[in-house]
Amino acid sequence: MVRKRQPSKQMYRLLEALSEARGEWRHGYDLMKVTGLLSGTLYPLLMRMTEQGLVEAEWREPAQPGRPARHAYRLTSAGAALARDLAGSAPGQPFKGALA
Amino acid sequence: MKALFARALLRLAAACLGERKRDWAMAMEAELETAMAEGAPVQFAFGCLLAAGRGLFAAEEGQFVLTSYAVAIGVLLPMAALQIGCALFGLPYLYPGRHGLGGAMIDGGLQESLLRGVYQAAIPSLALLQLLIGLGHLRIAWVVLERDWAAALRWGSLSLAASATLVMFMSVLFIDGRQALLQGAVLAIELAIIASVARWHAHFSPGPAPNPAR
Numbered sequence: 001m002v003r004k005r006q007p008s009k010q011m012y013r014l015l016e017a018l019s020e021a022r023g024e025w026r027h028g029y030d031l032m033k034v035t036g037l038l039s040g041t042l043y044p045l046l047m048r049m050t051e052q053g054l055v056e057a058e059w060r061e062p063a064q065p066g067r068p069a070r071h072a073y074r075l076t077s078a079g080a081a082l083a084r085d086l087a088g089s090a091p092g093q094p095f096k097g098a099l100a
Numbered sequence: 101m102k103a104l105f106a107r108a109l110l111r112l113a114a115a116c117l118g119e120r121k122r123d124w125a126m127a128m129e130a131e132l133e134t135a136m137a138e139g140a141p142v143q144f145a146f147g148c149l150l151a152a153g154r155g156l157f158a159a160e161e162g163q164f165v166l167t168s169y170a171v172a173i174g175v176l177l178p179m180a181a182l183q184i185g186c187a188l189f190g191l192p193y194l195y196p197g198r199h200g201l202g203g204a205m206i207d208g209g210l211q212e213s214l215l216r217g218v219y220q221a222a223i224p225s226l227a228l229l230q231l232l233i234g235l236g237h238l239r240i241a242w243v244v245l246e247r248d249w250a251a252a253l254r255w256g257s258l259s260l261a262a263s264a265t266l267v268m269f270m271s272v273l274f275i276d277g278r279q280a281l282l283q284g285a286v287l288a289i290e291l292a293i294i295a296s297v298a299r300w301h302a303h304f305s306p307g308p309a310p311n312p313a314r
Contacts, residue, residue, distance in 0.1 A: 028127060029134040029144070039128070039147030044155065047124055057127070070134075071127030 019083040025072035054079035106141035116152035176241035183234030249298035
């Protein structure tokens, strides 16, 4: 899917967080802590990026028995490509070497 | 207490997200334990509710939910109140003398000299019919919010039939039936609105419920 609008500052932060450990599944609350985004911002962003094919979501088995399964997220190849394209161009939020 | 409040907020968020985004509602709920461990469950849940609320206005399904509630609360419930009010208190018609059902049944009332037995014998049936139309409206409002369109149309048709019967019997008894006719017309419009809302809902009827491994 082709994005025509410039990504928001929050999206930059989320892309950066997800691309730091590429291929690794991240949970919603962890992403809130890493990005500093509140749940009211993070979840609509995740929903939108999932619909755009930039992020994939999956239910993951809990690390500890008896705990509920959690939704986890990671970049798709399209998301990773976008993150690479945007690397270093985010206003005031330069991506780190993880994208290289 | 905080956890209970947070769960209640997340339930509201899930209701706002609707069927299509049930998976996301469950995803938010699954994070609540972590949020509780971090000591901010209410802040987390409130953010989720805000996100869901914003989505309600933006997404088609959200607009549909708002429309359903607007039809149920703005049209069906006031009509139910009006019909039940007419049956019990005679507002704004059905009984002479503005004394409601009780007044119409009193011996020696204003109407008795004119209509006497026939009218007074018919009044309980007419009142019951009117009451049933009002209760029918309440049931329609309920099934509309449950998205049970077949039941909504069935109850709507029954209410419309009852309304037509009421008008006919009022005519037979020489009672001014204009108000009843007007209410019957409003009921027909309501049915048309419900049919169109049902068609709208068919555009995005939800798929099977998500089934996370728990």
